[in-house]
Amino acid sequence: MINFEALFKISYGLYIVCSGDKNKGNGFISNTVFQVTAEPAKFAACCHKNNLTAEFIKKYQAFSVSILEQNATSEIISKFGYKSGNDVDKMSGAIVKYGDTGVPVVLNDSLAFFECKVVETIDVGTHLMFIGELISAEIIDDTKEPLTYSYYRQAKKGVAPKNAPTYIDKSKLETKAKSTSSKKYKCATCGYIYDEATENVKFEDLPSNWVCPLCGTEKSDFFEI
Numbered sequence: 513m514i515n516f517e518a519l520f521k522i523s524y525g526l527y528i529v530c531s532g533d534k535n536k537g538n539g540f541i542s543n544t545v546f547q548v549t550a551e552p553a554k555f556a557a558c559c560h561k562n563n564l565t566a567e568f569i570k571k572y573q574a575f576s577v578s579i580l581e582q583n584a585t586s587e588i589i590s591k592f593g594y595k596s597g598n599d600v601d602k603m604s605g606a607i608v609k610y611g612d613t614g615v616p617v618v619l620n621d622s623l624a625f626f627e628c629k630v631v632e633t634i635d636v637g638t639h640l641m642f643i644g645e646l647i648s649a650e651i652i653d654d655t656k657e658p659l660t661y662s663y664y665r666q667a668k669k670g671v672a673p674k675n676a677p678t679y680i681d682k683s684k685l686e687t688k689a690k691s692t693s694s695k696k697y698k699c700a701t702c703g704y705i706y707d708e709a710t711e712n713v714k715f716e717d718l719p720s721n722w723v724c725p726l727c728g729t730e731k732s733d734f735f736e737i
Contacts, residue, residue, distance in 0.1 A: 523662060524543035524544065524660065524661035524662075525543065525545065525579065525580075525660055525661065526543050526584070526659045526661055527541070527542050527543070527545045527577050527578060527579055528541060528542070528577070528578040528580065528592050528618045528622070529542045529545065529559065529565060529578075530568075530575065530578070530615055530617060530618055531565055531568035531575045531576070532568045532572065532603075532615060532616055533572065533615065533616075534616075537568065537602075537603045537608075537615065537616035538564045538565045538568055538597035539578075539592050539597075539602055539603075539618055540559070540563055540565050540593065540597075541580075541589060541592045542559070542577075543661045543677075544558040545557045545577050548643065552645055552646065553645070553646040554628075554631065554643055554644060554645050554646065555577070555626070555628050555644050555646065556641050556642065556643050556644075557577065557628075557642050557644065558636070558639045558640070558641050558642075558677050559639060559640055560639050560677075561639065561640060563597075564596065564598055565597065566640055569630065569640075569642050570633070570640075572613070572614070573629065573630040574613035574614070574615050574628065574629050574630060574644070574647075575615060575627070575628055575630070575644060576613075576615045576617040576618075576626070576627045577625060577627075578617060578619070578622040578624075579623055579625065579658050580621055580622060580623075580658065580659040581621050581656040581657065581658065581659060582656060582658065582660075583656070584621035584659050585621055586701055586726065586727040587728075588620050589664075589701055589727075590701045590702070590724075590727040590728055590729050591606075592618070594700070594729050594730065606618050606619075606620055607619040607620050611625075611627040611647075611648060612627060612648045613627050613629060613647055615627065619652060623652055623653045623656045624653075624654075625650060626646060626647075626648060627646075627648045628642075628644025628647060629644055629645050629647050630643070630644050631643055631644065638677075639677055694707070695708050695714075695715060696708070696736070696737050697715045697734040697735065697736050697737065698735055698736075698737050699724040699727065699729050700733045700734065700735060701724065701727050701733065702724065702727040704724050704725065705737075706734065715736075718731060
């Protein structure tokens with residue numbers, strides 16, 4: 513038996529992983545970035561094979577990691593966590609610098625960042641694990657706390673997007689939605705509640721291109737509560 517709720521007890525941080533160059537770049541929210549060696553310092557970052565950033569990392573053989581602060585805005589999380597780089601230019605409108613490796617580094621809502629040069633790529637099934645040697649690291653603001661996945665879930669009521677290594681199909685969770693005539697749906701990004709009782713329109717009747725009025729998250733990333 514597997515109780516998937518137990519997996520939520522594992523501790524993770526939340527980061528923006530980027531790659532590319534000044535002409536074109538992309539990034540995504542990751543909660544699977546971790547140090548694997550000390551001398552020399554190496555880090556692993558997992559990226560779904562369907563993620564556009566995976567193509568950039570393979571091409572440029574480098575990536576940056578921006579460590580998000582605890583109060584990171586829903587706009588940044590929505591843009592880099594729930595939107596595809598095939599549909600939007602994620603670097604547009606973001607505060608970006610280009611590091612020693614030439615890859616973009618997102619500074620929005622970040623308290624530190626580092627860059628890595630890829631030294632090994634491991635195919636782990638749905639994802640690629642990029643092992644990178646540390647090239648540079650800087651602190652932006654040492655007065656703030658880093659955003660953890662636990663805080664993101666508990667305080668911000670967020671869930672992992674479908675391409676995340678920690679994504680769990682809601683149907684596998686033990687909690688079940690109550691059967692009521694009027695239902696409520698929650699935005700996985702910012703926690704906005706769509707209440708059918710007050711909106712007078714059933715959620716399922718909303719058009720497929722309807723988005724969260726607060727952060728722009730797509731209808732498909734809402735879940736029933």
